[in-house]
Amino acid sequence: MALTPDQAVLVFTDPTAYADEDRFNEACAVLRRESPIHKYTDPSGQYNPFYAITKHKDVLEIELHNNIFINEPRPVLGPASSDQRNAENGHMLRTLIHVDDPEHRDLRGVTSEWFLPKNLSKLETRLAELAQRYVDKMATLGGECDFVQDIAMHLPLNVILDILGLPESDYPRMLKLTQELFGAADEELRRGSSPEDMIAVIQDFFAYFTQVTEERRANPTDDLASAVANGKINGEDLTLMQTISYYVITATAGHDTTASAIAGGVQALIENPEQLQKLRNDPSLVSTAADEIIRWVTPVKHFMRTATEDYEIGGVTIKKGESVLLSYPSANRDEDVFDRPYEFDITRSPNKHLAFGFGVHYCLGAMLARMEIKALLAELIPRVTSMQLAGEPSLMKTTFVGGLKHLPITYEMV
Numbered sequence: 001m002a003l004t005p006d007q008a009v010l011v012f013t014d015p016t017a018y019a020d021e022d023r024f025n026e027a028c029a030v031l032r033r034e035s036p037i038h039k040y041t042d043p044s045g046q047y048n049p050f051y052a053i054t055k056h057k058d059v060l061e062i063e064l065h066n067n068i069f070i071n072e073p074r075p076v077l078g079p080a081s082s083d084q085r086n087a088e089n090g091h092m093l094r095t096l097i098h099v100d101d102p103e104h105r106d107l108r109g110v111t112s113e114w115f116l117p118k119n120l121s122k123l124e125t126r127l128a129e130l131a132q133r134y135v136d137k138m139a140t141l142g143g144e145c146d147f148v149q150d151i152a153m154h155l156p157l158n159v160i161l162d163i164l165g166l167p168e169s170d171y172p173r174m175l176k177l178t179q180e181l182f183g184a185a186d187e188e189l190r191r192g193s194s195p196e197d198m199i200a201v202i203q204d205f206f207a208y209f210t211q212v213t214e215e216r217r218a219n220p221t222d223d224l225a226s227a228v229a230n231g232k233i234n235g236e237d238l239t240l241m242q243t244i245s246y247y248v249i250t251a252t253a254g255h256d257t258t259a260s261a262i263a264g265g266v267q268a269l270i271e272n273p274e275q276l277q278k279l280r281n282d283p284s285l286v287s288t289a290a291d292e293i294i295r296w297v298t299p300v301k302h303f304m305r306t307a308t309e310d311y312e313i314g315g316v317t318i319k320k321g322e323s324v325l326l327s328y329p330s331a332n333r334d335e336d337v338f339d340r341p342y343e344f345d346i347t348r349s350p351n352k353h354l355a356f357g358f359g360v361h362y363c364l365g366a367m368l369a370r371m372e373i374k375a376l377l378a379e380l381i382p383r384v385t386s387m388q389l390a391g392e393p394s395l396m397k398t399t400f401v402g403g404l405k406h407l408p409i410t411y412e413m414v
């Protein structure tokens with residue numbers, strides 16, 4: 001029986017819904033068709049109300065009006081109890097996603113040059129080396145692996161450690177911390193279920209990165225950690241909170257996101273052998289393939305904004321103080337923008353997906369993420385002569401960032 005919009009909107013607070021793509025996509029299609037700006041209210045009061053925004057054009061309109069729709073005080077979905085704690089005490093971190101202009105503009109200015117193509121292009125050779133390292137690792141695994149846990153999780157974290165200038169010996173510690181921070185809804189990944197467990201994870205990040213800041217202030221290099229540690233806003237050093245928050249957003253935003261895209265891309269290529277063959281025949285398709293993979297997986301499931309004044313959109317008035325949830329996976333399957341939105345097509349162009357968001361908060365690492373995916377595909381595709389699923393892929397339970405948790409595959413390589 002078809003879902004009603006009131007039933008469909010419940011998927012946004014249900015981590016298990018994101019782990020069941022058909023169920024999630026069906027709910028979003030109902031909302032796009034029948035009630036694209038639909039109010040979520042939770043009779044149990046576990047979550048505060050919000051409007052779910054499911055059409056591409058409405059997500060764009062809200063992101064473009066960043067003077068009206070701001071990130072504070074509710075940038076991401078959390079239970080009502082954590083909304084209240086954040087309102088009373090402020091967020092535990094003040095990263096780019098927690099702040100608005102003018103603070104956001106100043107803070108972003110500290111690293112925006114570092115993320116420009118001119119600087120990032122210096123990483124091409126290193127990315128190719130890392131891609132080779134992980135495809136070599138596949139060759140040692142005897143034709144069988146869990147592509148997420150053995151390969152996809154590791155390349156992006158290695159890249160983050162590299163750009164921050166951190167030693168490879170710190171790798172296991174960072175892997176655990178980033179997974180604990182983002183995998184909080186998944187029993188297999190999180191440290192524990194209480195707010196105290198999350199506070200402990202953040203304290204560990206603080207302890208680690210306070211030391212990094214001190215080292216980079218004493219001995220600056222050209223890595224991203226040095227740009228942050230020695231960055232100035234109006235001639236002043238960043239506060240400790242701003243500095244640490246910067247490392248945390250880079251380490252976390254750049255890890256599970258890119259890993260999910262890489263793993264989901266490999267699954268999509270296995271399930272669509274004609275697309276894999278196209279890429280084999282014409283490696284220059286790697287750029288459009290990377291963007292289609294990012295649209296297909298959409299690793300960031302939402303961000304939120306809160307209205308600073310009444311605003312009418314699509315015939316609905318969002319009142320001052322009310323929040324909206326921008327559903328990127330729904331926008332990226334919008335039938336009004338994408339031909340055959342449920343088909344994986346590595347030649348799709350144009351591909352106006354919103355997986356990196358839009359406007360002033362547009363993903364700072366978008367170009368780096370694309371470069372990583374392209375580097376891996378460029379190494380993997382010519383060396384793997386066949387790939388098959390070797391079991392059921394499973395998705396993370398999440399409401400924020402995620403994708404595949406396990407992808408068992410078998411393969412042959414040259």
Ligand code: HEM
Pocket residue numbers: 063096097108160249250253254255257258261294298299300303328354355356357358359360361362363364365366368369
């Ligand atoms: C496929 C991989 C990635 C996806 C899908 C992704 C997606 C996103 C999204 C949706 C946003 C919020 C945009 C908005 O509010 O409009 C964002 C912000 C951000 N991303 Fe990414 N991201 C990815 C990889 C990366 C990487 C590799 C890095 C850096 C190493 C990174 C760093 C950031 C930062 C710093 C922000 C905050 C920007 C701001 O608020 O001004 N991301 N990302």
